[in-house]
Amino acid sequence: MSGRIPRDFINDLLLRVDIVDLIDSHVPLKKTGSNFVARCPFHTEKTPSFSVNRKKQFFYCFGCGASGNAISFLMDFSHLDFVEAVEDLAAFVGVSVPRESIVVPVGSSRSDVGPLYDLMDQVAAFYAEQLVSGDGKKAIDYLKRRGVSGAIAKAYQLGYAPEGWNTLASRFNFEALTKAGLLVSKEGGGGYDRFRGRVMFPIRDKRGRVVGFGARVLDDSLPKYLNSPETPIFSKGNEVYGLYELLQTHSRPERILVVEGYMDVVALAQFGIGYAVATLGTSTSKAHMELLFRFSSELVFCFDGDKAGKEAAWRAMEATFPCLKDGRQVKIMLLPEGQDPDSLIREEGVAAFERGIASAATLSEYFFGRVQDELSLESMEGRAQLISRSKKYLEQLPVGVFREMMYQRLQGLSGFNKLDVLENTATLSRVPKAAVHRDKKRLSPARVAISLLLQNPELIEVVEQKELDWESLNFPGKELFKEVVDLISSEYPKNLSMLLELFRGRNSEKVVKQLVFLDVMVPEEGVRAEFSDALERLNAQARESRIEQLLEKESAEGLSREEREVLGRLLVSR
Structure with missing residues (x-):
């Protein structure tokens, strides 16, 4: 059911989860003092700077500044949106996610895409029914000729779009069909x-929802394939075909094979190779790579060996460079010219095909083989061209060991070890420690007060007892302090993790995360007293500021009776 996730559920979820257990299931942690540490999963480093605090239910990297609660970790680590992260976290603790029903006033507009997902599922079911009835026989004959069994057709929910021009419009809502890209609008x-007389391949996202369709003709007419257009729920640059089906049987596959077409994926699954996916008639994108790397550290691009296949492989490799963090691997498998995965696996057999996958060229082999193609490395000009061709790609690599080795390989091939263009381009040195962690200067009362209140939301009762004169308070960070106080007073978060969730998306979120892990060097038993003292100092600053204002006014123009009384009370309270 569509709708918002209730705030109470999110709060309860953050109370249920132990962030140490969650992160340890993804990144092994080691206990050090009151914290748990590891090498940061978000940047390359040689020694641990990633810290997780069980009491605060918060993580922070002193190297790159990554920080947040359990939801934030899943969003950053697994590249999830907020809703997906909440759903994953709920699954981790074994609860289901409720939804609030949303009442939409008559005449109001609404961007909710839930009905589109429902429609796409219904249309996919309709196409699947058509495959086994009426005109669907010729589609079944085609699939049988391609060696596709009934079980595989069912697993991939293959279907058939009848020949009629208005088959869907007579069964489903016209406006919804148009919005979902299933109808083509006419000028008049x-x-x-959109799809007629074709085998239908539902494209499902990683959550199993049908977001689009691929469609293939049953003969040699053109265009051979049609795809759904971009819609509110479908973007070709962000989805791959076959990922949902892959994850049903291999939640953490050893490798993922990236092929060119829908039938390649289905045909390989028929032979037991169920870890293949395909891009959707578009070049492989960085978004595709990041999506696939979430589930496997090794990707193998399998393309035809003709000119078009080689160009597709090069474009895929280009998209991969910014994603190649240490621990990730990409291989390139170019098939013999005239072969595709379906024909090759039938001709050579499964064992030989899998040996070809295992022995595919590494990205470094393929890259340097391609960039030095037709260059004479015996000449200075050839070596200079090699550096020029390579550098723009190598600069995209994330800092780490692989980047260092790629530069070393380029230096070896070029024969130049002291070129200015290569100096200081790659380094294994750590990102400097965040200043917030190493600042040895005396912290201001405001910084201490805000940090302690964020780290210990229960201190709000001390604020209420002090009865701060907000109008007179004047210090850097006053607006942030007031925002923190107001949020805690209105929402009563039970721990820091819940408090952080209240700041998600606010302009102050970044600085709040920094202050949450600020070490104010106060022992636990002294926190309340230190916080109370910080408030007293802020109050004292406010009194002095107000006294100064009143004295200046008295000197310039005199004070009213009420102002003189206020000044007298302030002077007495000094």
Whole structure:
């Protein structure tokens, strides 16, 4: 059911989860004092600077500044959106996610895409029904000729789009069909079915929802394939075909094979190779890579060996460079010219095909083989061209060991070890420690007060007892302090993790995360007293500021009776 996730549920979820257990299931942690540490999963480092605090239910990296609660970790580590992270966290603790029903006033507009997902599922089911009835026989004959069994067709929910021009419009809502990209609008009004007389391949996102379709003709007519257009729920640059089906049987596959077409994925699954996916008639993108690397550290690009296949492989490799953090691997498998995965696996057999996958060229082999193609490295000009061709790609590599080795390989091939263009381009040195952690200067009362209140939301009762004169308070950070106080007073978060969730998306979120892990060097038993003292100092500053204002006014123009009484009370309280 569509709708917002209740705030109470999110708070309860953050109370249920132990962030140490969650992160340890993804990144092994080691206990050091009151914290748990590891090498940061978000940047390359040789010694641990990633710290997780069980009491605070918060993580912070002193190297790159990554920080947050359990939801933030899943969003950053697994590249999830907020809703997906909440759903994953709920699954981790074994609870289901409720939804609030949303009442939409009559006449109001609404961007909720829930109905589109429902429609796409219904249309996919309709196409699957058509495959086994009526005109679907010729589609079944085609699939049988391609060696696709009924079990595989069912697993991938293959279907058939009838020949009629208005088959869908007569069964489903016209406006919704148009919004979902299933109808093509005509200039004079109305529309017609986008897919007709084709085998249908539902494209499902990683959560199993149908977001689009691929469609193939049953003969040699053109275009051979049609894809759904971009819609509110479908973007070709962000989805791959076959990922949902892969994850049903291999939640953490050893490798993922990236092929060119829908039928390649289905045909390989028929032979037991169920770890193949395909991009959707578009070049492989960085978004594709990051999506796939979430589930496997090794990707193998399998493309035809003709000119078009080689160009597709090069474009895929280009998209990969910014994603190649240490621990990730990419290989390139170019098939013999005239072969595709389906024909090759039938001709050579599964064992030989899998040996070809295992022996595919590494990205470094493929890259340097391609960039030095047609260059004479015996000449200075050839070596200079090699550096020029390579450098723009190597600069995209994330800092780490692989980047260092790629530069060393380039230096070896070029024969130049002291080129200015290569100096200081790659380094294994750590990102400087965040200043917030190493600042040895005396912290201001405001910084101490805000940090302690964020780290210990229960201190709000001390603020209420002090009865701060907000109008007279005047110090850097006053607005942030007031924002923290107001949020805690209105929401009563039970721990820091819940408090952080209240700041998600606010302008102050970044600085709040920094202050949450600020070491104010106060022992636990002295926190309340230190916080109370910080408030007293802020109050004292406010009194002095107000006294100064009143004295200046008295000197310039005199004070009213009420102002003289206020000044007298302030002077007495000094």
